[in-house]
Structure formats: C-alpha cells, structure tokens
Amino acid sequence: MIEINADVEAIIKEAILSFVATVNEDGTPSLSPKASLTVRNGVLYFADIASPQTIRNLRRNPAVEINVVDIFQRRGYRFKGRALILPPGDDEYLTIADWVQATNGLEYPVDHVAKIETTLITPLLSPAHVFADPPRSQDEIRITYYRKYGVKHIGE
Template sequence: MIEISADVQAIIEQAMLSFVATVNEDGTPSLSPKASLTVRNGVLYFADIASPRTIQNLTRNPAVEINVVDIFQRRGYRFKGQALVLPPRGDEYLTVANWVRSTNGPEYPVDHVVRIEPTSITPILSPAHVFAKPARSQEEIRNTYYRKYGVQLTGE
C-alpha cells in the first residue's frame, strides 16, 4: 500500500473539500464533491452522506480518482486507486461515521464509508508554483490568495 505522508494528510485537512470521480454505467464520468475525505491510521476514507450514485458506481466499478487542492496554497494531490464500500457497523465504518457526526452534527446520515487503496498519489501544483520566476515561497503564495479571495485572518 502507498504511504500517505504527513503533507498529504495536512492538505486534506486544510482543503476540506475534495472531488471524487467514478465511472457511470454508460462509461461517462461522474464527479461528486466530498467534505468527508479523511485519513485514519494511514488509510484514506470518505463518507457516503448523500452520494447514492457514487456508491452505485463504486459497487459496480471500484476505479476512483480523487482530487484535493488547498485553494490558498495552490497545491494539492491526485489519488488514483480502488475503492471498497464498507458495510455499516464495522470498526472502520464507525471510526469515520463518528468523526463525521462529531464534526457536522448527529443529524448527518452516514450510509456507507468508502476505503480507498491508492495505486498512485501525485502532487497537483498550480502555475503559481510552476511558472513564477523567481520562485515564491509558500507563505507568499498563500498570502496572495488570501488577499485575492478577501480572507481576513483573525488572531494574528
């Protein structure tokens, strides 16, 4: 299994939103936003809160790609791999479901938890990282996009 580094985990936590691509029955792509992507004990998971098509697609074809990008750091990761839809009530399911409910509220349904076995993890870098000459620091890039999106940081 491919190791999920501390940086990958940090980006997932900071970005808060990821996009999961699956394959529909007719072969067309299906893209679904997820705010539940998480790493637990070195393993990648997301919860099925309102994603019946995603679960149907993964049950039929476990191929999955997930993209997560921190919009302020202008970088992230692409995960390709195989998904396993976990049955409710197992240990892995309960760990993720309890986290979703503690984060969002007890009213959030968690119908399934999906475990992802990545076959590749590759960095995603925006042009802010690739083409800037001279290279800018991560702090410079982050501050540029805080200003661009009107983010006011508190407590600094």
Template sequence: MIEITADMEAIIKQAILSFVATVNEDGTPNLSPKASLTVRNGVLYFADIASPRTILNLRRNPAVEINVVDIFQRRGYRVTGRGSILSPGNEEYLMIADWVRATNGPEYPVDHVVKIETTSITPLLSPAHVFAQPPRSQDEIRRTYYQKYTV
C-alpha cells in the same frame, strides 16, 4: 497501497473539500464533492452522506480518483485507487461515521463509508508554483490567494 504522508494528510485537513471521480455505467465520469475525506491510521476514507451515484458506480467499478487542493497554498494531490464500500456495523465504518457526526452533528446520515486502496498519488501544483519568476515562497503564494479570495 501507497503511503499517505504527513503533508498529504495536512492538505486533506486544510482543503476540507475534495472531489471524487467514479465511472458511470456508460463510461462517463461522475464527479462528486466530498467534505468527509479523511485519513485514519494511514488509510484514506470518505463518507457516503448524500452520494448514491458514487456508491452505485463503485459497486460496478471500484476505480476512483480523488483531487484535493488547498486553494490558498495552490497545491494538493491526485489520488488514484480502488474504493471498497463499508457498511454499518463494520469497525472502520463506525470510526468514520462517529467522526462525521462529531464534526457535523448527529443528524448527518452516513449510509456507507468508502475505504480507498491507493495505487498512485501525485502532487498537483498550480501555475503559481510552476511559472512564477522569480519563484515565490509558499507564504507569498498563500498571502496572494488570501487577498484574492478576500480572506
């Protein structure tokens, strides 16, 4: 399993929304937004709150890819790995379910928790980082996108 660094964890917390891709039965991609992606003890998890297709796909094929990008920093990470489905009663399931409910409210259903065994993590950088001449600092990029999104 690839280590989740402090920077990766910070991006996940700041971005809030991530996108999880799984493989449908016919081989086409299934992309599902997740606001429950989190890191605990160096391990990546997300909750199945309303993701029956994601869970069905992972039962058939555990391949998963996750993209998480902080829209203001214009950078993030692509995580590739294998998802294992944790059911209610599992200690790790309870840890994530408790966090989801504490964060969002007790009415949030957590049908399953998915634990990701990471096999690859690569940085994602927007052209704002790659092509700007002269290069801009992270603070300059953040200010630009705060203005762009009127934050």
C-alpha cells in the same frame, strides 16, 4: 496500497473539500464533492452522506480518482485507486461515521463509508508554483490568494 504521509494528510485537513471521480454505467465520468475525506492510520476514507450515485458507481466499478487542493496554498494531491464499500457495523465504518457526526452533527447521515486502496499519489501544483520567476515562497502564494479571495487570515 500507498500509505498517506503527513503532508498529504495536512492538505486534506486544511482543504476540507475534495472531489471524487467515478465511472457511470454508460462510461461517462461522475464527479462528486466530498467534505468527508479523511485519513486514518495512513489510509484514505470518505463517507457517503448524500451521494448514492457515487456508491452505485463504485459497487459496479471500484476505480476512483480523488483530487484535493488547498485553494490558498495552490497545491494539493491526486489519488488513484480502488474503493471498498465498508459494511455498516464494521470497525472502520464506525470510526469514520463517528468522526463525521462529531464534526458535523448527528443530523448528518453516514449511509456508506468508502475505504480507498491508493495505488498512485501525485502532487498537484498550480501555475503559481510552476511558472513564477523568481519562484515565490509558500507564504507569498498563500497571502496572494487570501487577498484574491478576500479572506483575512486570523494571524494578520
């Protein structure tokens, strides 16, 4: 398993929304948004709050890919690996469930927690990073996309 470093963890926290891809029974892809992706002790986890198809798919085929991109930094990461569905009452399950409910409120049910055995992490960079000539700084990219999305950064 590949351990998650500080930059990856920071992107996950800042981006908030990630997308989890699994494989349906008929072999077609299934993509599910998650706002519960988190890192604990260098390991990825997400909670199943309202994604029964994701859990069914992972029980049958634990292959998973997760993408997380900070829309303002225009960068993120792709994770490939295998998911383990943790049983309720497991210490790791409780840690993630407690975090989800502390963050979102007790009305958010945590039906399952998936622990990801990460086998590959690759950076995702938008063309804003790759093709700009001359290259732009991360701050320039961030400011450009705050404007593009009509977001006023608190620091401005």
